[in-house]
Amino acid sequence: MAIQITRRDLLNGMAIGAVGAMLPAYAGAPKVRLESSMRPGGPATYYPPTLTGMRGSHAGSFEVAHALAWQGQKPDAYESLDEHYDLVVVGAGMSGLAAAWYYLKKAGPEARVLVLDNHDDFGGHAKRNEFHHKDRMILSLGGAQNLDNPSNYGDIAGSLLIDLGIDEAAIAKMAANTPDDYVLGGKLGGDVGLTVPDGDEHLTIGGHWLKFFHGRGDYQAGVRDLPIPEEQKDKLVAFFGGEKDFLDDLSLTKKWDYVNNTSYNQFLVDRVGLSVDTIPILNAHLLILNGPSGWNHTVLEGILAGSPGLRAMGWLADFVDSIGAMLLDELAGDIRMFPDGNASVARLLVQKMIPGVAPGMKGFEDVAIARFNYGALDQADQSTRIRLNSTAVGVREVDDYVQIDYVQQGKPLRITANHCVLACYNNLIPALCPEMSDAQKSGLGYGVRIPFVYANILLENGRAFSELGVQITQCPYDPFQWVSAAPTVTSGGYEPPRGPDDPMVVFMMASPTPADGTEGTTRDLLRLGRHKIYASTFDDYEQQIREQLQKMLGKYGFNHEADIKAITVNRIPHGYAYWYWGLDDPEWEEGQAPHEIGRQQFGRISIANTDSEVTPLMNAAFDAAHRAVEEQTG
Ligand SMILES: Cc1cc2nc3c(=O)[nH]c(=O)nc-3n(C[C@H](O)[C@H](O)[C@H](O)COP(=O)(O)OP(=O)(O)OC[C@H]3O[C@@H](n4cnc5c(N)ncnc54)[C@H](O)[C@@H]3O)c2cc1C
Known part of the structure; x- marks a missing residue:
């Protein structure tokens, strides 16, 4: 069965409304803006981390x-x-x-x-989303995720971490505080699934697709499970496995020229023979890591970002295995994460400068659970x-x-x-x-800054999600291209949900930058992505989230109307700093x-x-x- 491609070339609210009209099953879904700290009797009178609905670039900020x-x-x-x-x-x-x-x-x-x-x-991008349900606090990321390789920080940046108590010992503790299957926290041993449309539902194929991309693990079985034409499966298997040099007609110099001047997706179409319907499977990773799709990356940029292809270049034949492994390690590096992402670093910094915001807070040990008094x-x-x-x-x-x-x-x-x-x-x-x-x-x-949307969805329990069999999965044909459990890390004194019966937060990431080969420079497309964010309402996102989660989890007993307790959409129109x-x-x-x-x-x-x-x-x-x-x- 061919994958149903959901082309969401949506640049304005009208177009989004039109797609919405095609999804009557979700049109009547209840609108949730629960858990607001602004409600009478809430935990504090001014405490933005618990606000739900449209966050990030929220009304009144821009x-x-x-x-x-x-x-x-x-x-x-x-x-x-x-x-x-x-x-x-x-x-x-x-x-x-x-x-x-x-x-x-x-x-x-x-x-x-x-x-x-x-x-x-x-905090800027480093924002905290905090939910309270059934006497439990559940934290997640409103933006910036983790300390990306703190050992690579120079003296200046590193000294600031140390001032905040994030020294070598703390960094080692953070590694120990991260479960072995939590990929976003830097534990790349955990699986990264792939979720694709399959009839009316979605099919999640387990295993570690970032490793499959590089011909590691049982990549052939993973590819064979995909609901795509057989000849496309054959091509993916050959490509991931490095069965041939797809640039074998080019001299070394011409290859270098090619990988630096051709888009990664053009290479996939022209050389690997993938159809435009298959390409999203290889692009979800780039969208979430970098923003734009493989149409805007050179072949080399795509590969250096961890996309498949290194084993299929021939010219590095002797080194491919070690380099492929190195790239994966490099992607994980010594990533370290707090349960609310880098918001904990912002909180540590703010409390250091203005102790009155959390007078009893010790520091690294309890930053994640400290209640901040914004009035201070x-x-x-x-x-x-x-x-x-x-x-x-x-x-x-x-x-x-x-x-x-x-x-x-x-x-x-x-x-x-x-x-x-x-x-x-x-x-x-x-x-x-x-x-x-x-x-x-x-x-x-x-x-032009690179736009993103990060959403957090509070669920009544984690039963259906646990049936997926992976903590994180790529969803190349959905509006949110990666779906994960919210951080399960315990740093900062936090106790995350522990079993499927506990309430859980699902963390969903989207890149709004057009990925369908729309003409234009990367900067043009980033602007289109930003416009799309501003043109999308909370209701648009809520509908997308309900539809996507229902298709992924419905077969495991999930009912979005009963199970979703709150939604926070962090829209980040001015995201990553631009690079060249x-x-x-x-x-x-x-x-x-x-x-x-x-x-x-x-x-x-x-x-x-x-x-x-x-x-x-x-x-x-x-x-x-x-x-x-x-x-x-x-
Ligand atoms: C989705 C996402 C995930 C990321 N993940 C990571 C990660 O895992 N690790 C990592 O190291 N980095 C990550 N980053 C990168 C992140 O951008 C940087 O780490 C860092 O947080 C950026 O800080 P900044 O102060 O430069 O910019 P910002 O965080 O953008 O802060 C600038 C602030 O200035 C405010 N501002 C703008 N104009 C005005 C004005 N006129 N008046 C008053 N205020 C104004 C903005 O609203 C904003 O609050 C991520 C970024 C994004 C968007």
Whole structure:
């Protein structure tokens, strides 16, 4: 039976509505926005991690910035507050929080520091989703997942981890705190399944597909179970197993040229003979890891990201086995994870700077379970403050200080500082600082952040999910391309659900960037992905989630109407920092790349954030923060 491809070339709400109309079974599903901490009698009066519904870029967080970026609109007049700081940081993501920390380390704890963020929670991408059901707290990721190879952190970034108590011993504990089958936590020994449409339901084929891709394990049996034409199965088996060199007519130089200038998917079609209906099976991995599909990766980029092909190149014949194994190890590396992802790192950092948010918290041992008092973030008697729901709209040097204009819940306000670090998105900085040179503005405007959607679904119990036989599975033909159990790790004092009868949280990841070969540069497609996110409502996502989970789990007794207790959709239109792509971007001379021109110091204003490093990793956020602080403090 041929796989039914669900082409969701949906760039606006109208198109999504049309697809919705084709799915009457889910149209009447109840709308869930439960567990809100804002409800009377909830666990706290202001506690964003427990909010459900549309999170991430939530209503109220982006409108002011979009009016500025798209229409050049901002308030004409501002109320000047009687507040002057040593440092104001724009952006309370990992880079902004780290900038505040590095500054305090240098200037001393009495230095007056204010961090502004447009969201109702701190952490930027590193956000926490927290559910409470049946006397149990269940944590999951609202974004950034893990410490990606902390042993690769340089001295600067590494020292910050150590300041937070995440030292070698803690990192070893995190490994021990991660069950052997929890792949997202870095335990690549656990299986990674594959879920494909099969008639009205979905079929999940167990085993370790990331290993199958490289001809390891019983890849032939896995492929034979797929509901795709036999000749496509034969081709996948030959490809995964490295049975032939698919570029054997090319000289070594021409091969090098080919793998650097041809898209990975074009290679799959032209050389491997896969049909466009089969290709998604090999692309789900790229979508979730990197954002764009194999149409935007070169062959080499695809393979270096762990996609199959290395064994089928011939020219590395003697090394393929060891290199294939190395790539898998490299993907896992020494990844370490907290139960709420890097949100725990943000919480450690915030509590270090403002102990009053969680006065009894010890640190690494109990960060995951500590209850934060958000009311303590912005108190006048503290030297360090974090002000949420506040969008910066103008930052300029005036004489020997900086003036910062921002809008807090509709109120235009003005403060001043000796220095300012912009740890927000590069793209917005030209609108914040129109006085910058055109060259700098164009450098800042070059990259496009990579959009994602991460959803968490609270289920009454884990019985149906446990029948899948894998903790994580790739779903190449679904709107959410990877589905996993929420972290089962115990770091930070957390006790995750332990058995199928306990309530569980399912964690679902989607890349909205078009993957169907839509024409355009990677940057064009990333913009389309971002537009798709903004055009999709919570109801659209809820319907997709219910449909996907019902098809995956229905055969195991799952009933979405009864079993789903809450849904949190974290939409992340401005996700990973952009990096340069072989098919689109030239190789710039050192110092001439757009991010290098864009991040130059601008008087009393410096630029942090991962965009300035073209590297979407927490250590890059820390490094950028340190550079910006050093620029300002000399
Ligand atoms: C889905 C996802 C998964 C990831 N997983 C990992 C991972 O596993 N490991 C890893 O190391 N990295 C991961 N990353 C990369 C992550 O981007 C970095 O690790 C890091 O968290 C980025 O920090 P940042 O401060 O540079 O940016 P951000 O987190 O984007 O923070 C910038 C903040 O500035 C705010 N802001 C923007 N404009 C304004 C304004 N005008 N006024 C006020 N505030 C403003 C933003 O809203 C945001 O809160 C992931 C990223 C995403 C999107």
